[in-house]
Amino acid sequence: MKKSVVAVGVLVALGAVWAGGAWYTGKTAEEQLQSQINHINQKFAFFLGNSGDELKIDNVKFNRGFFSSDLNYDLVITAGAQKQMYSVPFGGKVHHGPLPLNQVSAFNFAPAVFSADIALVKNEKTQNWFAKSGKNPIQAVVAMSYAKQFTGELNSEVDTVIDDGNISWKFATEFDVNQDGIGRFESVMPHFKIMPPKGYSGNSQDEIENMVMTFTDGKGSADFKQASAELNKTYVGKYHSQIGKMQMTGKKNGEDILLEIDNFTLDLEGKLADKFVDYGLTYKIGGLKANGDGANNFNLGELVFNLQFNHLDAKSVNTVFDEISKLEPNSQAAMPKAVEEAFQEMLKNQPQFKISPLSLTNPSGKMSADLNITLANADFAAAFAGNVVQLFKEFNVNINVDKPAITHLTSTVLQSSMNLSKEEADKAAAEQVEQALQQLRDNQVILEDDKTVKFGLNLEEKGFNFNGRVLTNEEVQAAVLGAIMMFGMH
Numbered sequence: 001m002k003k004s005v006v007a008v009g010v011l012v013a014l015g016a017v018w019a020g021g022a023w024y025t026g027k028t029a030e031e032q033l034q035s036q037i038n039h040i041n042q043k044f045a046f047f048l049g050n051s052g053d054e055l056k057i058d059n060v061k062f063n064r065g066f067f068s069s070d071l072n073y074d075l076v077i078t079a080g081a082q083k084q085m086y087s088v089p090f091g092g093k094v095h096h097g098p099l100p101l102n103q104v105s106a107f108n109f110a111p112a113v114f115s116a117d118i119a120l121v122k123n124e125k126t127q128n129w130f131a132k133s134g135k136n137p138i139q140a141v142v143a144m145s146y147a148k149q150f151t152g153e154l155n156s157e158v159d160t161v162i163d164d165g166n167i168s169w170k171f172a173t174e175f176d177v178n179q180d181g182i183g184r185f186e187s188v189m190p191h192f193k194i195m196p197p198k199g200y201s202g203n204s205q206d207e208i209e210n211m212v213m214t215f216t217d218g219k220g221s222a223d224f225k226q227a228s229a230e231l232n233k234t235y236v237g238k239y240h241s242q243i244g245k246m247q248m249t250g251k252k253n254g255e256d257i258l259l260e261i262d263n264f265t266l267d268l269e270g271k272l273a274d275k276f277v278d279y280g281l282t283y284k285i286g287g288l289k290a291n292g293d294g295a296n297n298f299n300l301g302e303l304v305f306n307l308q309f310n311h312l313d314a315k316s317v318n319t320v321f322d323e324i325s326k327l328e329p330n331s332q333a334a335m336p337k338a339v340e341e342a343f344q345e346m347l348k349n350q351p352q353f354k355i356s357p358l359s360l361t362n363p364s365g366k367m368s369a370d371l372n373i374t375l376a377n378a379d380f381a382a383a384f385a386g387n388v389v390q391l392f393k394e395f396n397v398n399i400n401v402d403k404p405a406i407t408h409l410t411s412t413v414l415q416s417s418m419n420l421s422k423e424e425a426d427k428a429a430a431e432q433v434e435q436a437l438q439q440l441r442d443n444q445v446i447l448e449d450d451k452t453v454k455f456g457l458n459l460e461e462k463g464f465n466f467n468g469r470v471l472t473n474e475e476v477q478a479a480v481l482g483a484i485m486m487f488g489m490h
Contacts (some may be wrong), residue, residue, distance in 0.1 A: 029096055030062045030069065032144060037073070039179055049328045054078040062094075067101055069094045071116060089126065090138075092118035103143065115143035115152075128162050149183070151176045165197035166177075171218070182224050182235060189218030208250040208257065217244025227272045231314055234277060235322040236270040257292030261285060276349070277317050278310040284456035290416070297417040301362030310352040311374070316342040347378035350393055362409060365402025365451075372396040388476045395459035402452055407433050 037057050044055045056076050063070040072091040078084070093100045093116065120138040122130055129137045135157060142152035152175060159168045169192040172486035177183030190214040224237035242265040249258050263286025271278045288300035319342040327333060352374040358370035374394035377383075383391040410429035414420050420428065437453065440446045447454045447467050457466050457479075464471045471479075 007063070029094055029144075030064055032113055032148075033062065033071070033116075034060065034095065036144070036179060043180075046328070048363075052081075067096055068095070069120070072121070087125075089121035089160070090118055091121045092116055097146075100143065102141070107128050110143075110145070112143040112145055115141065117141055117292065126158055127359070129158060130160075145243075148179055149176065150179065153182055153204050163197045164321040166193065166195040168193040169411075176390075182226070185221065187218075187220040189215065189220075191216050192218070197441060203270045208248075211248065211250035214247050215243055215245070218242065224270075227270075227277065227314060227318075231272070231318045232327060234270075234272075234318045236272050236277065236313060238270075239268040240264075241266045247404075252292065255292050258290065260287075260289040262287040262289075272314060275314050276311045278308065278312070280306065280308045282306045298412055299362070300412070301360055304357060304359045306356050306358075308352070308354040309444070310354065311349065312351055313346050313349040315346040316349075344378070347375060350377075352394070362405055364408035365405030367401045367405050369399045370396065371398075384477055387473055389473075390462055392459055395457070395464070397455070397457045400452060401454075403433065403448075404451070 037060060041056045048055060054077070058074050059075045060073040061071070061274070062192065070091070071094050072089070075088040075090060077086040077088070079086075086124075093102075095115045095117075097113045097115075098108060098111045100112055103110065103112065103115050104116060107305065108488050110314075116297060118140045119136045120126060122136075137158045137160075138154075138156045140152060140154045142150055144150055154173045154175070156172075157170045160166075171189040171192070173185055173186060173187040175183065175185040177185065193212070195212045195264060218241075220239075220241040222237065222239040224235045224239070226232055227234040227236050241262075242263075244263060246261040246264060247259070249256070253258065261283070264284075265284045267280075267282040269278075269280045281306040283303070283378075285303040288298075290298040320339050321344075323336045323339050326336075352375070354373070355369065355371040357368045361367075369407070372394055373396075374392065376391060376393040380391065407426075407429050410432055411422070411425040414425040415422060415429055418425075437446070440453075447456075455467065457464060459465075460470075462470050463473075464476050
């Protein structure tokens, strides 16, 4: 038999298998799509809780073909006290697996149950969203693997006028997530701008007229996963988002107003090490400016805030997340007993609470605070009956403030809140700061030199060192008891 005949026979056989697989997975795709839509609607209902608003995918129509099927549905939004309903139509084509044709045409031969091309449907209600560019404003490609993993991308580009208001944005997202949306994604948002119609603000004296909100140079990424099969409610990984500039302008009572935030970033990280998890959260703001509505050349400066919860018993963390996931949002129900018990177990395993740093830097200097507390045990009763030092493995609280920086901040606040001139505010700020420092001196709370004010409470071999003086056990007991009452640790 000639090799060409064999080759043709093999291709025909493969084609038959592919066609048969496409016919079979067409039925499977419809079932899986409906299942995922039901799952998404459940998630919508859970997150909105008893808010009175509703968001759901409805009016699903699936017309099955051989290699592909047509899909149409509405995203229905019911909002506000008047229960006003909005219906946004989507439609597209669902390409059947195991090798969806839209993926094969892009030289992607990964097996999938389906791969769908979805976009906003143009009709009388949505046609304005297509206005300027003529492009479809929302388009997505999503594929579901046999392991129920979802991969794809979402692209949106809008530049339109609706009711005399301007809306403009552009963003793109690539994702690889499970059915709960956990996994990896990367997003970019070069710009976002919204300008409500004139008259939108109404006649209220508190409303802003001619408001324009803009966001530029936005990026986001995440890579999260379950900590383990046992810790199925605990997720570890990284999340990052940033916006180059956020700005709001407008008029209020005839006065121009401005609110501007530069270089905002947010980072979240979770790590699993042995039987413990660490979580860290970092905020950074490059600068915050405000004018109008009581603010006059308000400039906060650079803010950094890093918060860490380390060495948390992983099983206890998982219990907390599991129990909280069962509660409805905005629920007034008491916290389950299992959560209280889980927190008690965490306290027994030497957790660490850390702020490193909380800082504000302005043109005149820097103000910063660092805190590091690691428990050695959770036997508070025994500690108060004996030596409080035994409660802690580490204890450090340190504050450093440049006097010109706190004076600059106080002056800025006075200029904004009391509408003082810079000269008046600088003079008042200097007086207020000096009065506050004198009270701290009288109570021997601080150390200082010509430029800097310092506060330190640190656990050392001899005990708690407070600004160079070792505290007695009674003084420490009073301080710790105050902290426990302040933070509700009981």
